[in-house]
Amino acid sequence: MAACVLTRCLLTASLAGSLLLAGCDRQSGGITRVAAIGPTPRLVETVEAPLSPGDALVRANMAQGLVRFDERGQVVPGLAERWNVSDDGLSYIFRLQTGQWPDGRKISADEVARILRRQLRPASSNPLKDTLGAVSEIVPMTERVIEIRLSSPRPNLLQLLAQPEFGLVRASVGTGPFLPPTDDERATIPPAETKPGELLVTHRIHIPDAEDPVEKVRISGGNAKALVAAFADGDLDLVLGGTVADLPHAFREKMPRGALRFDPVAGLFGLAPTKRNDVIQDVEVRHLLSRAIDRPALVAGLRVGGLVPRATLLQAGLEGIGPPQQPDWVNQPVEDRRASLLAEANRLFRNGARPTFRIAVPDGPGGDYLLARLRYDWGPLGIKLDRAPSAASADLVWIDEVAPSSSPAWFLRRFRCEIATICVEEAEPLLADARTTLDSRQRASLFLEAARLMDDRQVFIPIAAPIRWSLVSGRVPGFAENPFARHTLVGLTDSSFGGGSR
Structure with a gap:
């Protein structure tokens, strides 16, 4: 990897000014115009909270980890040019590319190891x-070889290391693959x-x-409504970071036909109960709320092709397990079970009074839809819903999170007693044993048993997989949907990337 010098970029101005100028001819300087929904993107050095779409995009593309994702979500070399995995899966050895940090210091395995260890130390707040x-x-x-040793095999380790949360940043800069332009490159860019x-x-x-050996990309942020309008007007080539909200x-x-794309992500999309309301501490009440949701109707209203309703914490396609068996009532018309639901509500609320729950749903029109849909489904039972101003004041909180790998562990550990307000203590030793076992079949069995306990206690009310969408113009044929909704900027204008293998 050629040595390079990075400069810190200061991003302070608002999106409004940039959109006024965004209508210039895209071919000026051959610059691809990319926007991520949310705050102005920046290169975050220390990850202490979930990254915004823009920050994740910048970190993934300017501060690669040992490995990174290609356009289809496959793991490819990053700072490491190659790697080997031991037969027992307990050792990953990476050989680093040659290169320098901005101050001219050679990139070394010792320094890379220190950066990674810092991300994993007890005091770290890295969400992954x-x-x-x-x-x-x-x-x-050695100077260019680093080893990661595991206590038990993790087939999904490379997927995790490719996430932007584990990008390598030193003194507020990374090693690419995208970098601030050199003086020579900047001279070719019209003011x-x-x-x-x-x-x-x-x-x-x-x-x-x-024709041009340099790919040039402009990255901006902004609110969804403005970015969608700018894309429709042809002022943006790619909009990323869309959610249900x-x-x-x-x-x-x-929009042009085929412009709206959906990533086939896995993850959590549904309601997590809290301990603010005594009524919802009753597991039977939580089961009643789950069964009363007309999932097929809710999912159909979102208009996302291929989105499948589910009522289990785990979903199909995860590593080491088969498709979870959904309860028979999931696809049963809600009208056919409404009488039994009403009878159950009458039994649970014997004094005739019906609860009012405060629910935190995403801001925006998508959140409005979710709230209206839940009111429609729970209203016939006499249950009322108010919108909570924050998750801290809510009885039920909408969770919308993409899984960072194909492992079931992430889904289950998200509801361990250390972090979830409602949990299953009996599942804790199962998760601990799954973390240490060397046997993949035993690990899968432990996961399935923990999932059964959590579903029985209804620690989460699942609806479907999360929704992640993008707007893609014909000027970026190298874009491709992928299962992690992490999008490289490499090769966006090359049709041989997203349109086929490299």
Whole structure:
């Protein structure tokens, strides 16, 4: 990897000014215009909370980890040019590419090991730290070789290391693949293409006879409504970071055919009960709430092709387990079970009084839809819903999180007693044993038993998989949907990327 010098980018201006100028001809300087829904993107050095879509995009593309994701969500070399896994799955050895940090210091295995260990130390607030709980040691073996030793096998380790939360940042800069433009590269960019409040990054490609050996991308942030409108007007090439909260905006604008894309992600999308309301502490009440939701109707109203209703914590396609068996009532017309639901409500609320629950749903029109749908389903039982101003004041909190790997562990450990307000103590030793066992079949069996206990106690009311959407113009044929909703900027304008294998 060629040595390079990075500069810290200061991003302070608002999106409004950038959108006014965004209508310039895209071919000026050959710059691809990308926006992520949310605050102005920046390169976060220390990850202490879930990353915004823009921050995740910048960190993934400017501060690669040992490995990174390609456009289809496959793991490819990052700072490590290659790696080997031991036969027992307990040792991953990575050979680093050659390169330098901005101050000219050579990138070394010793320094990379220190950065990774810092992300996993007890004091770290990295939201994905727990997913690497099987890491026992990170050891520099030579100047360019680093070993990660595990206490038990983790087939999904590379998927986790490719997440932007484990990108390698030192002194507020990373090693690419995208970097701030060099002076020579900046000289080729028309002044009108330098927008306030946007981050301009470049990536030198190695394609023989390429017309332009440098990929140039402008990254901005903003609210969904404004970005959707800008895309519809042709002022943006790619919009990323869409969720259920802002999905209705994408349907309200007239878009080119095929512009709206959905990532086939796994994860949690549903309601987590809290301990604020005594009524909801009753597991039978939680089961009643779950059975009363017309999942097929709710999912149909979201208009996302391929989205499947579910009533189990785990979902199909996870590593080491088969498709979870859904209860028979999930696809039964809600009218056919309403009489039994009403009888159950009368039994549970014997004094005739019906509860009012405060629910925290996402801000935006998508959250409005979810709240209206739940009111429609629970209203016939006499249950009322108020919108909570925050998760801290809610009886039920909408969870919308994408799984960082294909392991069932993430789903289950999300509701362990250390962090969940309602949990199953009997599942704790199962999760602990699953973390240490060397037998993959035993690990899967422990997960399935923990999932059964959690579903029986209804610690979570699942609806479906999360929704992650993008708006994609024909000017970025290298874009592809992927199961982690992490999108590389490499090769966006190359049809041989997203359209096929590299």
